[in-house]
Amino acid sequence: MADVTEKEMIEFRDEVSAWFKENAPRDPGFLLPETFMEVGTDQQFEFLRSWQQKVYEAGYLGMAWPDQYGGGGKPQVFQDIASQEMARQRVPFMPNTIGLNWAGPLILKMGREEDKQKYIKNILSAEDIWCQGFSEPDTGSDLGNSQCRAVRDADDYVINGSKIWTSLGTYAKYMILLARTSTEGPNKYAGLSYFLVPMHADGIDPKPIKKLTGEYGFCQTFFDHARIPADCLMGKEGEGWNIAMVTLTFERGATGGQAGGIASMELNVNDVVELARRAKRNGRPAIEDPHVRDQLVQFIMESRGNQLMGVRSQIPELATDWPTAIPMSGKLRGSELKRRMCQFALSLQGANASRFVSNEAIDGGRWQRSYFNAFSGTIGGGTSEVQHNILGERVLGLPKS
């Protein structure tokens, strides 16, 4: 791969910056979701899908993926610049998150040639939306204990069981599925297999779950004698756990290779400060209230602390006593801060804090909705309480609870 000069990078940044300024969609007139997990209406979905398609067609998505499958075939640095520019201009996010960041890089890394031909381009263009079938209603965070069954029958597999928290389930054309092909074997992991499942097969039924916000965004996906072609199996039977672990390294960003773009449009502490300038408490801008100021300063401090921890964790001499504390606490710190920040944002709005998503609400009610949605972070992926146990036991060496 040819080296990219500083000049090329600067020119490219200018080009991307100008393109997004020109093409970023205007306010659609309805409240957009903040992550792919919160897409609840057809209106939101279609808006985001056509935005992703536009970005892909402009050449700013999958720039480093191989061009024979629909990628840009360029050095990664160009995609990084484009992604940074999307984040900086806070344009809407790319809704096909699971395809772009998890399934896509997985297929490029481990898939067969015909899989790459078949799937990659449509992942980038948002023609094919992907979803994920890992979690189950009865197994919680214990992924290795998945019970959804896939039984080989001639040239098919027949699937029975259910998966939960399927984001974009009703819009998805394909699912990455972890299912049990065997109950034999030395341990629970040995019987797991990995499938690329067409969601339109008979017997697959994604049922939307109504969230505490009153919106939809997740599904429970039911499999009732769903029959899929045997070549949907990825790798061999029994390799599912390993492939799932590779998927998770993409999901957590531990490995590069994702298509790029941004996956969310989340609120940060500057948005809360900005709200405090506009919102009024008892007739005065909230930011003039000494109590509000003190709280804002505390949120800024905490937010900077989280950023600086990320920086310090790269310096081994400054992380000697409990070296895993910072990387292992990231989810706990980030999700709890976000929840408390959104909760606090309501207190800036006077009596209008009592409104919910509607035209009369401040910012259309996004703060109320964000507060409720913030619990997905403090509950999903192991609750904050479980995280405290994990940190206490694995980082500090305290006895098990």
Added chain:
Amino acid sequence: MRIDFTEEQAMLLETAADFCRNHSPMDKVRSSLDAQQIDASTWQEMVELGWLGINVPAEYGGLDLGLHSVVPIVESMGRHLMGSPYTSTVITIETLVRSASAAQKTQWLPRLVAGSIATMALTEEDGNWRLDEVSATGEQQGEVLILSGQKCFVTDADCAALIVASIKVAGTPRLVLITADQIPEGALSRETVIDQTRRSFSLSLEGIEIPLDQLLPASDFTTIELASVLMLCAEISGGLTGVLHTIIEYLNMRKAFDRFIGSYQALKHPTVDILLGLEAAKSHLYHAATMLASDHQRDAEIALRIAKSQGSETFAFAGDRAIQFHGGFGFTFECDAQLYLRRALWCQYQFGDDAHHRQLLAPLLLDEY
């Protein structure tokens, strides 16, 4: 958001960690509480290691590494609750570097590098944290200044060759050098303070006469405040590490209702919160040191006030919980938890508590952009 950790800092950290572990074991900390004298042989070793020259420019015999390089040393001292005139002297050095005349620097900096002790006399009886709001005065009579007023929390004053005091001269807050021989008998008296590893004195300035040339030409109170805050933050980061180890050891040893108490979530979860507070405090500390080194005054001020506010609140919480988690034993003087709580409270209430710094941060973070 940067943190630079230099090779010099890494080397100093390695040396200081060993040094403080060996020179400040817990039995020595305890036997030195309310000590009448400093540990002269340990002090001499610190001088020989070159630690008193770290923030002294090369032309005055120092290493010219900058105040930020002192952080790993003070952090290690904090880790082992070490009592020492080190930070008093280092802050005074920084004050001289920033505000003294060339002649004053030539006279004093080489002596301090060689091991003379120095300290600051800033705070007064009203406990005001704003260093430029001074009541003590210096009245000019011919070629001398006649001082009056009372200073508090003058640490290690009895062994200091030099005290730099803040006074008002013709209505303006200034800094003045007072040498040991200029202090009358009885002007210093030992204070009873909450952190018994500290040797703190009040200083009566009444009737002290000093030549006019002992006035410092500049009076950079911001530097003094930020240097003092940086030292406390380093002690806090080290102290937090120490108290967390103390808590963990007890939680893994003590049983209640047939189970190790560390298995109870009511104790485990707040202990994790202390860990996260420590990780933040240490990150703020080294970022603040980096900003100080890069001479971005405004960024350094913001970073230091954040470090002090967040760190001192966390340390006070950790000390408080350390007592509670030790149960009945925690209520005794014999339990080490109280040493940390006392240290934490000293650090919290010297040079501004958490709320004070947040109040000063508000305009810096919210109003100017």
